[in-house]
Amino acid sequence: MSETDDTSREWAARIIDAASPLRDALGRRTVTTSEDERRDIDALLEAVERLSDLADRQGHEARHDRLNVIGAVRGYGEILAEDSPTLHPSLASTLPALLLAVESPIVLAKPSAEKKKPRRQIAQDPGVILAVDDLPENRDLVSRLLSKVGHTVITAESGEEALELLETMGVDVVLLDLMMPGITGSEVLQRLKEDDRLRATPVIMISGRQDMDQIVACIEAGADDYLLKPFNPVLLQARISAGIERKRWHDREDQYREQLERRERFIRATFGRYLSDEIVEEILESPEGLDLGGDLREVTIMMSDIRGFTTHVEHLPPQQVVQLLNRYLGRMTDIILEYGGTIDEFLGDAVLAVFGAPKKQSDDTERALRCALTMQAAMGDINLANLDDGLPELDMAIALNTGSVVAGNIGSERRSKYGFVGHAMNVTSRIEDAAGPGEVLISGSTRDKLPDALVVGDRRELSAKGMEEALVVYPLLEVLL
Amino acid sequence: MSAQHLSVLLVEDNALNRDMLSRRLDRAGFAVVLAEDGAQALEKMRDAKPDVVLLDMNLPIKDGWTVASEAKADAAIAAIPIIALTAHAMEADRQKALSAGCDDYATKPIDFPGLVAKIQGILPS
Numbered sequence: 228m229s230e231t232d233d234t235s236r237e238w239a240a241r242i243i244d245a246a247s248p249l250r251d252a253l254g255r256r257t258v259t260t261s262e263d264e265r266r267d268i269d270a271l272l273e274a275v276e277r278l279s280d281l282a283d284r285q286g287h288e289a290r291h292d293r294l295n296v297i298g299a300v301r302g303y304g305e306i307l308a309e310d311s312p313t314l315h316p317s318l319a320s321t322l323p324a325l326l327l328a329v330e331s332p333i334v335l336a337k338p339s340a341e342k343k344k345p346r347r348q349i350a351q352d353p354g355v356i357l358a359v360d361d362l363p364e365n366r367d368l369v370s371r372l373l374s375k376v377g378h379t380v381i382t383a384e385s386g387e388e389a390l391e392l393l394e395t396m397g398v399d400v401v402l403l404d405l406m407m408p409g410i411t412g413s414e415v416l417q418r419l420k421e422d423d424r425l426r427a428t429p430v431i432m433i434s435g436r437q438d439m440d441q442i443v444a445c446i447e448a449g450a451d452d453y454l455l456k457p458f459n460p461v462l463l464q465a466r467i468s469a470g471i472e473r474k475r476w477h478d479r480e481d482q483y484r485e486q487l488e489r490r491e492r493f494i495r496a497t498f499g500r501y502l503s504d505e506i507v508e509e510i511l512e513s514p515e516g517l518d519l520g521g522d523l524r525e526v527t528i529m530m531s532d533i534r535g536f537t538t539h540v541e542h543l544p545p546q547q548v549v550q551l552l553n554r555y556l557g558r559m560t561d562i563i564l565e566y567g568g569t570i571d572e573f574l575g576d577a578v579l580a581v582f583g584a585p586k587k588q589s590d591d592t593e594r595a596l597r598c599a600l601t602m603q604a605a606m607g608d609i610n611l612a613n614l615d616d617g618l619p620e621l622d623m624a625i626a627l628n629t630g631s632v633v634a635g636n637i638g639s640e641r642r643s644k645y646g647f648v649g650h651a652m653n654v655t656s657r658i659e660d661a662a663g664p665g666e667v668l669i670s671g672s673t674r675d676k677l678p679d680a681l682v683v684g685d686r687r688e689l690s691a692k693g694m695e696e697a698l699v700v701y702p703l704l705e706v707l708l
Numbered sequence: 709m710s711a712q713h714l715s716v717l718l719v720e721d722n723a724l725n726r727d728m729l730s731r732r733l734d735r736a737g738f739a740v741v742l743a744e745d746g747a748q749a750l751e752k753m754r755d756a757k758p759d760v761v762l763l764d765m766n767l768p769i770k771d772g773w774t775v776a777s778e779a780k781a782d783a784a785i786a787a788i789p790i791i792a793l794t795a796h797a798m799e800a801d802r803q804k805a806l807s808a809g810c811d812d813y814a815t816k817p818i819d820f821p822g823l824v825a826k827i828q829g830i831l832p833s
Contacts, residue, residue, distance in 0.1 A: 267731070274724055291766055294795040295722045298817030302728035305820060306735065329817065367815065 234364055235290045235297075238332040239282050242300060245328035246275045249321040264310065268318075271303035301329040331368045331460075353377040354399030354471040359389040359415065360433070361407045369402060372460045373467060386410025390418060393425055400470035403450075405434035405441055413445050420449040427477040429470035433458065502569055502585075521635030526583035527595040527673060528632070528651060529568065530659040531559070531602065531625040536576040539619045551618050552576060558605055566598035567591075571646055581647055584634040592629055592676040596706050599625045599667040606665070622664030627703070628655040629673040657691045658700055671699035680708045715739040716827065717758035719749040719775070720793070721767050729762070732820055738827075746770025750778060753785045760827050761790045762814075765805065773808040780809035789830040793818065 250272060278296045281289060304326050307318065356378050358369040366382040373380045381396060383389040387410055392398070401419070405412040412432060419425045432445045432453040442453045451473065452466050491511055533539070533555070540548045552575075559578055563570055567588065568580040582598075583591035602625060610620045630651025637646045654670065662668035674681055683701035690697055716738045720726040730740045741756045743749040746767045753761060761779075765772030772792060780786050792805035792813040805813045811830050814823050 270724070270727060270731075274728075277724060291795045292722075294816040295725045299722075299724040299728045301817050302725075302732055302820065306728075306732060309735075371819065 234332050235293045236282065236285075239278050239293050239297065242297060242325065242328045243275065243279055243282060245324045246300070249318070249325055250275060252318065252321050264307070267303050267306050267310075271300060271307065274299040274303060297329060300325070304329060331371070332364050352468065352471050352475065353379065354467070354474065355379045355381065355397060356400050356402060356467060357381045357383060357389060357392055357396070357398045358402045359383045359386065359407070359412070360402075360404040361385060362404075365404065365433075369463070372463060376464055378467065386412070386415040389415050393419065393428070398428055399474045400467055401428055401430045402467075403430055403432050405432055405438055405445070413441060413448065416445055416448055416450055427474070427481075429473050431466055431470060502564070521633055521637075523631055523633050523649075524584055524587065525629065525631050526581045526634070526647070526651075527592045527627060527629045527676075528647070528655040529563075529580040529582070529595055529599060529625060529627055530577065530655050531580075531599075531623055532575075532577035532659065534622045534624055534664045536621070539621065543618075547618060550616070551613065551621075554612060555609055555621060555623075558609055559602055562602050562605060563598060566594045566601070568595065568598055569645075581632075581634075584632075584647065585645065592673060593680070593706065593708065595627055596667075596669070596673070596677070596681070596703060599627055599669075599703065600706065603665060603667060624659065624662035624664060625667045626655050626659035626662050626669075627667065627673045628658055628670040629676055630654065630670075654691075654694075654698065657689060657694075657698065661687070661689050661700065663702075667703040668700050669703050671701070674701055677706075677708070680706060682707065713739070714760070714827075714831070715741060715756065715758045717741045717743060717749070717752050717756060717761045719743040719746070719752075719761065719767065719772070720764045721745060722764070725764075729818065736820075736824055744768075746772065746775045749775045750782075750785075753779055753788060754782075757785070758788060759831060761788055762793055762823075762827075763790050763810065764793045766795070772810075773804065776805070776808040776810050791823070791826055791830065 274296055278293065278300060281293050281296060284292075304322060308322055308326060353376075356369075356373050358366055358373075358380055360366050360369070360382070361384055363384070366384065370380040370382060381392060381398070383392050386407055389401070389403070390410070393401070403412045403415055412434075416430055416432070419428065419430065426449075429451040430449070432442055432450045433456060434442055434453065436455050442450075446453065451470060454463060454466060494511060495507060540551065543551070555576070556573060556578065560570060563578070563580045566582075568582050569584060570578065570580045572579040580598075582595040588594075603623065606621065606623055613620060628651055630649070632647040632649035632651050634647050635645070637644065637648065658668050658670055669681075669683070674683060681701075681703065682705035683703055685702070687700050687702075688697040689700060714737075716733055718726060718730055718733065718740055720729065720742075721744050726742060726744070730742060733740045741752055741758055743752045747769045749761070749763065749767070750770070752758070763772045763775060767775070770778075772794075776790055776792070779788065779790065789811040790809065792802075792808075792810040793816060794801055794805055794813055795816040802813050812826050814826060
């Protein structure tokens with residue numbers, strides 16, 4: 228009891244002090260604007276008088292009486308302030324100090340001339356404040372000061388409760404009393420700074436002047452700021468606002484990082500299986516250079532398949548079909564990725580790959596050509612391994628065509644993939660049909676990209692449905708560069 | 709914040725405080741009924757059927773806790789919301805007021821705008 232009892236006595240003494248200029252001013256006054264005002268002034272003076280009578284009394288009863296009388300002083304003071312337009316100058320100049328004194332049991336701030344109506348100020352960026360203090364008066368005071376300007380205040384009466392609340396509530400700033408029974412403020416601070424999710428929450432320590440050494444230790448341990456008791460409400464609000472601003476910056480940074488990570492995950496999920504790691508990394512480094520929404524671009528398209536695959540596997544048990552396919556497709560995938568191609572699709576034994584999307588490079592066509600020859604060369608090894616396992620020998624045909632396609636994420640919301648559409652795709656498919664076993668058949672447009680560097684066989688003309696002109700193709704024999 | 713046609717029973721033994729609060733409530737537009745002790749409080753609740761009761765806890769004759777529990781046991785007035793006015797800031801004292809049947813509490817010295825908000829909040833709209 229003694230502690231709270233003392234608080235109310237100190238408070239009363241402070242109010243009496245603050246009221247003395249007012250008493251002097253009002254004692255001399257005889258003229259009042261209204262009967263009500265005269266009555267309220269008399270009541271206020273009487274209440275202050277009663278408070279003086281009670282000032283030195285001790286004990287539970289005295290505390291109760293004092294709080295009642297302080298209530299009366301505050302009530303009449305506020306009534307008079309509400310009628311402030313009609314206030315006499317002597318009252319207008321002496322009332323604010325009294326109102327400030329009755330406002331709270333602890334604050335010892337001087338009224339300042341420039342801020343006439345601090346009560347109506349609203350914080351620019353209201354936040355959620357956790358006030359941790361073992362004394363209920365202090366919690367009430369901080370709650371009142373901060374909720375008045377629009378913050379949401381949560382209170383905890385112990386370090387244990389504070390840590391519990393921090394686990395579950397989104398707190399912007401922690402106001403932490405240093406001296407508390409049980410877990411002290413510095414221990415709460417330490418635990419908070421050890422927690423990855425809470426570390427960024429700004430902490431303002433509150434302590435008495437005598438605990439300066441510990442405050443220094445707390446700042447070193449990561450506290451953002453401190454306030455000495457009794458603290459100035461304006462200073463409290465300023466520090467809280469600064470803390471909220473720090474927290475907002477941090478939150479924005481977090482959001483940005485998360486956005487980047489989300490984008491990276493998306494790109495890896497979209498391309499990881501179809502692109503070389505190198506290209507994935509490059510795309511991640513300059514994500515803005517990558518338009519997945521759809522763009523028209525020139526690419527070299529590669530289609531390959533195993534001639535007569537269905538006939539080959541007709542009589543094989545399913546496990547062997549899968550073994551055969553995986554050996555072949557695994558090797559082809561490695562080669563295509565090695566040459567920087569984008570594998571768009573496997574369709575059974577067929578592979579569709581593209582060079583020049585999502586990332587455009589100057590040597591897309593050349594790489595596609597070399598890639599095709601390397602793939603054909605690799606078939607020798609594959610067939611040797613197949614022979615060893617009693618699997619059939621395979622012949623692959625490859626078609627290459629260079630032309631414009633629309634590249635982008637195509638599909639529905641539920642299922643979409645990075646893919647390509649356009650006439651050039653159909654042309655490639657037509658060339659693929661005409662390619663013979665072991666052959667790399669390239670279109671005239673692909674040949675025209677590197678006219679001097681390619682050794683090709685006899686020119687052929689293909690006719691196709693929906694194509695007015697004959698399609699000119701060449702079997703590729705060698706790349707000279 | 710229309711307090712018109714709302715009646716408040718203010719139960720407070722401290723004359724200074726009673727006058728001040730009744731004056732402020734009156735200025736805020738409430739119709740104020742006064743009682744000075746616990747016995748009067750119950751009597752006025754039954755007679756005047758106020759919309760809300762502001763009940764000091766340290767009262768002569770019958771204290772606030774007794775008034776609250778007796779009021780809540782009387783079907784005729786049990787529905788009238790009671791806001792305890794207490795000088796005790798301790799959590800335990802608040803709990804004591806609430807468990808006696810008070811619907812809310814305000815700590816002395818009273819923050820008047822806060823009290824009006826509590827009155828508004830406690831009444832069925």
